[in-house]
Amino acid sequence: MKVSLRYDTLKVFDEAVALLNGGTLSPEYSSGYFAKYPNNIPICIVTCLLLKLPKLFGIVSSNYMLYVQLVNVLLMDISFLFSFKLLCKIKNQKLGIMFLLLLLFNPLTYCIAPFYYTHTFSMVFSTGAIYFFVCCIQENNCLSKRLFYASLTGLLLSIGFKIRATVFIVAIALLLYLILNLKNFNKKSFIALTAFVGAVIVGFSSYYLVEQHYVKFNYNQTGYPATHWIMLGLQGTGGYNAADDAYTECFSTKAEKTKATEGVIIQRVKAMGLTGLLKLWRDKLEITWSDGTDDFIDNISMTADYSAKNDYISGSNNDILVSYCHIYYFMILFLMLISIIRAFMAKPEHYLYIVCLNLLGGILFHIFWEAGEVYSISFTCSIFVLAANGFDQCVTYLSSIKKTKFHSAIIASSTILTIFCIAYVGSKLTSISYTHYNYAMKQDLAEPDTTLPLLENTLFQTFKTSRSFNTIGVKVRNTLGTDNCSSYKFELLNSKDEILYVADIIGAWAFDKDYYRIEFDRIVSNDCEEFKIKITPNIVSDAHFLTFQSYDTGNYDIYQNGALYINDAKTNSDLTFIVLDKIEQPFWAN
Numbered sequence: 001m002k003v004s005l006r007y008d009t010l011k012v013f014d015e016a017v018a019l020l021n022g023g024t025l026s027p028e029y030s031s032g033y034f035a036k037y038p039n040n041i042p043i044c045i046v047t048c049l050l051l052k053l054p055k056l057f058g059i060v061s062s063n064y065m066l067y068v069q070l071v072n073v074l075l076m077d078i079s080f081l082f083s084f085k086l087l088c089k090i091k092n093q094k095l096g097i098m099f100l101l102l103l104l105f106n107p108l109t110y111c112i113a114p115f116y117y118t119h120t121f122s123m124v125f126s127t128g129a130i131y132f133f134v135c136c137i138q139e140n141n142c143l144s145k146r147l148f149y150a151s152l153t154g155l156l157l158s159i160g161f162k163i164r165a166t167v168f169i170v171a172i173a174l175l176l177y178l179i180l181n182l183k184n185f186n187k188k189s190f191i192a193l194t195a196f197v198g199a200v201i202v203g204f205s206s207y208y209l210v211e212q213h214y215v216k217f218n219y220n221q222t223g224y225p226a227t228h229w230i231m232l233g234l235q236g237t238g239g240y241n242a243a244d245d246a247y248t249e250c251f252s253t254k255a256e257k258t259k260a261t262e263g264v265i266i267q268r269v270k271a272m273g274l275t276g277l278l279k280l281w282r283d284k285l286e287i288t289w290s291d292g293t294d295d296f297i298d299n300i301s302m303t304a305d306y307s308a309k310n311d312y313i314s315g316s317n318n319d320i321l322v323s324y325c326h327i328y329y330f331m332i333l334f335l336m337l338i339s340i341i342r343a344f345m346a347k348p349e350h351y352l353y354i355v356c357l358n359l360l361g362g363i364l365f366h367i368f369w370e371a372g373e374v375y376s377i378s379f380t381c382s383i384f385v386l387a388a389n390g391f392d393q394c395v396t397y398l399s400s401i402k403k404t405k406f407h408s409a410i411i412a413s414s415t416i417l418t419i420f421c422i423a424y425v426g427s428k429l430t431s432i433s434y435t436h437y438n439y440a441m442k443q444d445l446a447e448p449d450t451t452l453p454l455l456e457n458t459l460f461q462t463f464k465t466s467r468s469f470n471t472i473g474v475k476v477r478n479t480l481g482t483d484n485c486s487s488y489k490f491e492l493l494n495s496k497d498e499i500l501y502v503a504d505i506i507g508a509w510a511f512d513k514d515y516y517r518i519e520f521d522r523i524v525s526n527d528c529e530e531f532k533i534k535i536t537p538n539i540v541s542d543a544h545f546l547t548f549q550s551y552d553t554g555n556y557d558i559y560q561n562g563a564l565y566i567n568d569a570k571t572n573s574d575l576t577f578i579v580l581d582k583i584e585q586p587f588w589a590n
Contacts, residue, residue: 003300003314004558005065006445009117012040013065014554016047019214020055021555027217030554036249038219042162042207043118045214062560072116076109079123082131083381087388089134090351098395099388102332106384107325111296111313112377118164119377125160126170126358127381129153133174134351136192143188150192151199158203166378169365173357180353221254227261229370234268238284238371284371289363292329293322295373304559306439306467316437317587335390336383342393343386352389355382429587440467440525441579443559444475445551453547454488455540460565461533461575468581470522472533473515474505475576477547482508485544490518491534500531504538507546515578516546522581530561533577549576 005013011033019025025044027035034041047068054067080103088096103109112120136149153174160167178185228248235241247264251257272280301314311317340359343352359382366375376383441463472492478484484507492501501520510516525531535548550564550573557574564573 002066002303002305003069003114004302004304005069005114005116006299006302008037008040009115009299010445010554010558012044013047013068013116014556016044016051017061017064017555019044019048020051025215025217027219027222030552032222032249035217035219035222036224036245038223039165040118041211041215041219043121043164045210046121046163048214049210061556064556065558068116069114072120073113075124076113076120079127079381082124082127083385086127086131086134086351087385089131089138091389091392095388095392098391099384102335102384102388102391106328106332107321108294108296108380111300112294115296115299115374115377119374122160122164122167122378123381125156125163126167126378129156129160129167129170129174130354130358132156133354137351140188143191146188146192147195150195154196154199155203158200159207162204162207164378166362166365169361170358172361173354176357177354223254224248225254225258225261227258227265230368231261231264231268232370233284233366233368234265234272234280237287238280239287240370240372281367284367285363287373288366288371288375290329290333291373291376292326293373294377297322299374302442302444302558304561306441306465308438311436311438315439316435319587332383332387335387335394337390338393339386339388339390343389352386355385358382359386431586433584433586436581436583436585438467438581438583439578440465440469440581441559441562441577443551443562443574443577445576453545454535454537455542455545456537457566458537459533459535459548459575460568461562461577462530462565463533463559463562463577463579464528464530465579466525466528468522468524469579471517471519471578471580471582473517473578473580474533474535475514475549476505476510476512476516477549478507478510478512480507480544481512484508484510484546486540486546487538488540488546489534489536489538491536492520492523493532493534495530495532497532505535505546507544510546513549519582528561533575550574551576 004010011030015025015029015034018029025034025041034044050068050071051064054064055061059067080100084096084099087099132149132152136146136153139146139149157167157171161171228244231248232238232241232244235244244264248257248261251260269277297314297318301310303310313321339352340356343350343356346352359379362376362379362382443463474490486507488505488507490501490503490505491499493499500523501518503518503520505516505518523531537545553559553572553574559574562574564571564575
């Protein structure tokens with residue numbers, strides 16, 4: 001299933017393509033995205049460097065996105081390898097195999113693989129740093145090897161920190177581990193520490209030399225301060241908030257931004273009080289750590305070629321997959337809890353202390369920082385390392401229990417009950433109908449979208465699909481609500497410009513920042529047929545109109561089979577619209 005990047009990941013990738021073609025990073029790109037969020041400059045530069053390889057071998061640019069997603073899969077696999085080798089080193093290969101088995105049956109191992117961003121990219125640096133740190137500690141014979149491992153740890157932490165700041169939590173975990181085991185510190189440890197510090201300096205210096213080649217503006221004054229994300233974390237459920245973003249952006253200097261956001265932080269803390277803060281922290285913990293889906297549904301929901309696979313993975317038919325994710329993640333949390341309890345009951349020399357401290361640091365960090373489902377991805381390996389250890393503890397305990405007929409009866413009855421439940425649910429899935437929304441197109445990108453007030457021009461949006469559909473939705477802005485007296489003529493045409501359907505878009509019926517949906521009889525596409533949406537003003541004025549939302553296709557058009565035309569003139573934009581088949585049928589239809 002080929003999926004497209006979106007949101008911040010798409011902005012990073014899109015600007016990396018511009019850098020690849022000889023440009024420098026623009027502070028004006030996408031309304032000053034990198035000027036506001038300089039923390040994403042390193043991943044953008046790294047993406048550009050990675051793209052040099054396919055360009056060198058003449059691979060067509062339309063495959064660049066798939067290429068970086070494959071790189072992402074490779075890096076995730078390497079991070080899993082580091083975790084496997086860590087478990088083999090601190091205990092035995094059996095524990096490492098348990099870790100791999102838990103990953104094998106984890107649906108998110110596959111669902112987040114196309115999600116190329118700092119969350120997944122940084123995993124290899126954090127897991128690699130922990131592994132080489134343990135190698136350094138355990139190496140007592142060869143000083144040169146110990147220095148090599150210490151240097152690798154420093155390099156991974158410094159470069160990883162530039163990619164994603166949460167890698168710094170690993171550094172704190174390593175430092176706390178050393179403090180807890182200060183009695184084991186000796187002359188060789190001091191030499192290794194010197195090599196580590198030297199590698200950190202080399203890592204940071206190397207990055208800044210590369211950055212100077214691609215970045216020609218001073219982001220120290222334009223970038224949002226750390227207090228901006230703390231402010232974000234003190235409203236709603238602690239997630240992204242467009243109003244907070246606009247508030248920080250309205251101040252010109254970083255000092256002004258810092259002072260303003262600090263004022264809001266103090267105000268919100270006072271308004272919530274201790275009880276409100278505790279409730280907010282609980283909500284943030286739930287959203288970040290107890291979801292079990294890591295927001296994969298949203299992050300892999302866009303593609304240029306929808307099929308039944310999309311319906312059952314990220315579409316309206318994904319109930320079974322999502323339920324499995326929740327159940328599996330609950331089991332992982334249970335195993336992880338057992339491991340953490342046993343680890344803290346052991347001596348501080350236990351290497352799993354490092355993994356526990358890293359996870360604890362991540363939990364504390366996102367209590368105070370911005371929260372969200374995707375933020376737990378960076379700690380996937382730590383979670384599964386601890387879960388594997390908990391799994392091993394459970395297996396060991398169960399193996400020690402003397403089996404009786406009572407235990408056999410429980411196992412047999414549990415198996416029969418499970419089979420009965422599966423059969424019952426399966427029968428319901430083939431008999432009870434509900435509404436399916438099977439997408440044929442979904443060109444829905446993050447706000448703010450480019451606005452397109454439609455007063456006199458005619459819009460044409462082309463798209464290609466091989467799926468049947470009976471609903472089209474176009475995203476609009478309507479600030480007047482039901483008082484809006486405007487109307488527009490909507491036409492759907494085929495590749496021969498034959499009119500397939502005509503309807504009116506009534507301004508008073510349109511919800512602000514939502515899709516205005518037009519339903520019609522199902523249209524069956526001939527292979528990958530091209531269709532055209534035509535929108536013409538009917539009754540409009542300077543006061544009464546709709547704004548049809550669109551987005552700039554940028555340096556890399558993720559929907560290359562469609563384009564937006566204004567009065568027959570092609571633009572570098574696309575409408576924000578959806579095309580779907582709304583149908584009533586059982587989950588598994590005959």
